[in-house]
Amino acid sequence: MMKKSFATLTSVLLGSVVVLSACGSGDSSTGTPAPGGTPSGGASGEKVTVTLAGWTSSADEKELLQQTLNEFEKKNPNIKVNYEVIADQYMDVMKTRLIGGNGPDVFYLDAFEAPGLIQTGVVEPLDGYVTADFDTADFEQPLLAAFQTGGKTYGFPKDFSTLAMFYNKKDFKEAGITNPPKTWEELQDAAKKLTKSENGKVVRYGFGAAPEIARQMYMMKAFGGQVSDDKGSATFASPEALKGLQLVTDMHNVEKTSGEPKEVGAGWTGEMFGQGKASIVFEGNWAIPFLQTNYKDLEYGTAELPTVNGKKGTMAFPVAYVMNKDSKQKDASWKLLSYLTGKEGMKTWTSKGFALPTRKSVAAELGYDKDPLRAAIVAGASYATPWVDKATLPTIMNNFNNQFIEAYSGKAKLEDAMKKAQDTANKEISAAK
Known part of the structure; x- marks a missing residue:
């Protein structure tokens, strides 16, 4: 799949x-x-x-x-x-x-x-x-x-x-990277070496990201953040959750080493990776037959996701x-x-x-x-x-995704965007009770 x-x-x-x-x-x-x-x-x-x-x-x-x-x-x-x-x-x-x-x-x-x-x-x-x-x-x-x-x-x-780290072996060799990164800090360092620009424009990102909650729950959890509380109210704008999300947005807005598929004309990160427009992506089992069918000559490997805040994590x-x-x-x-x-x-x-x-x-x-x-x-x-939470997750997902992309693209501060999304989600959750 x-x-x-x-x-x-x-x-x-x-x-x-x-x-x-x-x-x-x-x-x-x-x-x-x-x-x-x-x-x-x-x-x-x-x-x-x-x-x-x-x-x-x-x-x-x-x-x-x-x-x-x-x-x-x-x-x-x-x-x-x-x-x-x-x-x-x-x-x-x-x-x-x-x-x-x-x-x-x-x-x-x-x-x-x-x-x-x-x-x-x-x-x-x-x-x-x-x-x-x-x-x-x-x-x-x-x-x-x-x-x-x-x-x-x-x-x-x-x-x-689950999600695993797919990495381009040829890109790694050219950048002098011998092993896939095992920590988020190593991922940041590798992404800097792998990002390639021509005439002032990025043509290959070190890391291809999917800025949506389905891919970010484990990032929030790494610092003790939660998507919702016991009653199903959204809590993803907590300081703990923001620490994990900040790592994702900083790679795009500060380090300029991460991009999402639409920035390079791709439909999803698997396609972005196959086209050679990202050297590392986090994808699942479904990407393997896709790459084998559409990018037969691609030399790539997989590894477990890098640790975040010293903790192993991924989505399932x-x-x-x-x-x-x-x-x-x-x-x-x-x-x-x-x-x-x-x-x-x-x-x-x-x-x-x-x-x-x-x-x-x-x-x-x-x-x-x-x-x-x-x-x-x-x-x-x-x-x-x-990828599961309370029955309120669909409402939370819609509001999170609408605002997180604003923060990822640099159009809004992460804290402001997530606070807006959380408040709107909780209003909708309360109205549905």
Whole structure:
């Protein structure tokens, strides 16, 4: 999956709409009541249908998921999986269908959307279904925690990516840099050496940045800052949060060694990197197939992100399988969900590297923890900040992004811009209560 920015991630993942039939109703069931209370079919040999809804990024990815589902059906001949692709406005479609009572039995849920949807009561808690052989300790805990709230687990992560540092080996060699920077201070120094100008104009930035909150949460956290408080009110303008954000804006406005994609005619930092207009970018697993397809001759490597304030950090973007609370086939739905997020199903699904496994054992078995390009991405999962917060995050994101770009571009002081964004976000949050 390719993630250009949080906003463009949605469009890349979701594509164009498919008209879907109503699902989740299932056949009348005669089986044993599932932990959620509703009986599920299949116990007496009756074949039942479980609907699964999600998005897809490519034909190859869709084919790989179908292979995984076929393997599940062979092992569970009494369960038929009806896989539906919602290719446009995924969450809008899902919310409408779930609230209307005709949602799918099992569906994808992005961490960013999880708190808000869980709050509506349409997602089934899964703790009562889990058995000892499911091995929840095998999941990378920050990725699992993204779908836990109030002491309950509402989803199990199917795949993820963190951000890693992509660096141009040729540029590094020409600048006399032997190793990728390990601290923010080393990144600043490297970016100065890597930035290239012609006729007074920057033609290659040392560092290509994405000035948005989805990429900056861990920077704020490094100094003790938080996006919001326990009540969901925005707090990203605190002195602690500003310390992390200042590092990002200073590289652009003071050191002149960082630029964003639009400054060099690129659409996102992965493209900026591929075109040779940035020597270092922070990107995820989705950038690897993009670069392999579009920039075959590019010599690059990856490394974990540099430490900030002496602390390791990165962002994680997990997606989970969750169950519809109104599903009529809860037992069969759990069998599907637990297979897809279990070791066997996850191994098939992540076998080609389109997505990365959230289970440590599967990542090791497939060799991703030692892969030259993906090892750094996998390593970050254990300490990453997931792209999730309170249910107010969408409101916070919109206001943060609107003002942070003003500060990054030098049109406003960082403190003033973030204070304005925070105040506006909190007014909107209060009005929505």
